Amino acid sequence: MKIKNNIKNSVVKTLMLAVFGAGILFSLSGCEKVANSAKNIQSDWVGLDRKVELYSCMTGKLIKEYRGDVRLNPEDFHGTSLLIDGKKVHTNLCFVIAEIGAKEENITNK
Template sequence: MTGCDKIANSAKNLQSDWVGLDRKVELYSCMTGKLIKVYQGDVRINPEDTGGTSLLIDGKKLHSNLCFVISEVGIKEEPILGQ
C-alpha cells in the first residue's frame, strides 16, 4: 500500500467513525448460511461493544452475534468464476 493509499484509507476510517458510510449489512445464519435480514443506510461499527457486534444504522443500534457481511454501497462487485 502506498503512502497516498494509506492516507485515503485513514480518511475513510475517520469519515466512517464520525458520520457513517452508506453501507449494506447482510445478516446470515451462522449454522445454515441462510440470509436472514438486510439493512442499508449510514452504518458505523461500534468498537466499544464486546461479546458480539454492535452497529449503528441510521442512528439506531443493532447488536448481533450472527454472521454478517458489510459492504460499502457503490462498490463494483465481480461475479465469482465457475458459478
C-alpha cells in the same frame, strides 16, 4: 515592543507549521494507506451509506438486510454492534457489510 515581537514570531511559526503540515498532507494524499485511513475516519465519525446482510452462521441463510447510514460500534466486546441510521443493532450472527456504490467483482473458481 517586546510583546509585539513575541506575537509576530509565534504567528510566523504557526503559519510555517501549517504550510509544512499541508505539504506533508498533499505529498501523502495519493498513498493508499492515507486513503484507507480517511475512509475509516469518515466511517467512524459520519457513517457511510452501506448495506448490511445478517446470515445464520450455521446454515448461511440470509436472515435480515439493512440499508442506510452504518457505523461500526467499537465499544462492544461480545458480538458486534452496528449503528444503522442512529439505531443500535447488536448481533452475534455472521454479517457482510458493503458500501453502496462500491464496485463488486465476481469471484470465479478455476
